[in-house]
Amino acid sequence: MAMVVTDPCIGCKSTDCVVVCPTDAFHDAGEQLVIDPEVCIDCGACAAECPTNAIYPEDEVPTQWIAAISLNARLARIAPGITEPIRRSTS
Numbered sequence: 001m002a003m004v005v006t007d008p009c010i011g012c013k014s015t016d017c018v019v020v021c022p023t024d025a026f027h028d029a030g031e032q033l034v035i036d037p038e039v040c041i042d043c044g045a046c047a048a049e050c051p052t053n054a055i056y057p058e059d060e061v062p063t064q065w066i067a068a069i070s071l072n073a074r075l076a077r078i079a080p081g082i083t084e085p086i087r088r089s090t091s
């Protein structure tokens with residue numbers, strides 16, 4: 001079973017999750033990140049690092065964010081992979 005990124009991720013882009021993922025399962029879908037369910041090994045490392053508690057096991061996604069399951073699977077196929085932290089401008 002895969003982990004799923006849900007709505008609280010929107011606008012975060014801290015990428016604390018990305019740097020701990022052993023399988024490079026994250027993709028940058030613009031306003032949020034998504035996890036490729038074909039690549040995720042359900043290790044839980046990302047969920048432990050996420051400051052907004054946006055990441056849930058597929059069978060524990062809260063009802064209001066249930067659409068995120070299919071969204072992650074669909075966007076992971078077309079959004080670019082992300083394996084490095086996003087560097088923000090400090091100026």
Ligand code: SF4
Nearest residue numbers: 009012013014017050
């Ligand atoms: S740490 Fe959590 S909220 Fe931030 S980018 Fe990763 S999944 Fe999204």
Ligand code: SF4
Nearest residue numbers: 021040041043044046
């Ligand atoms: S649960 Fe593990 S393998 Fe899956 S996305 Fe998170 S860190 Fe990567």
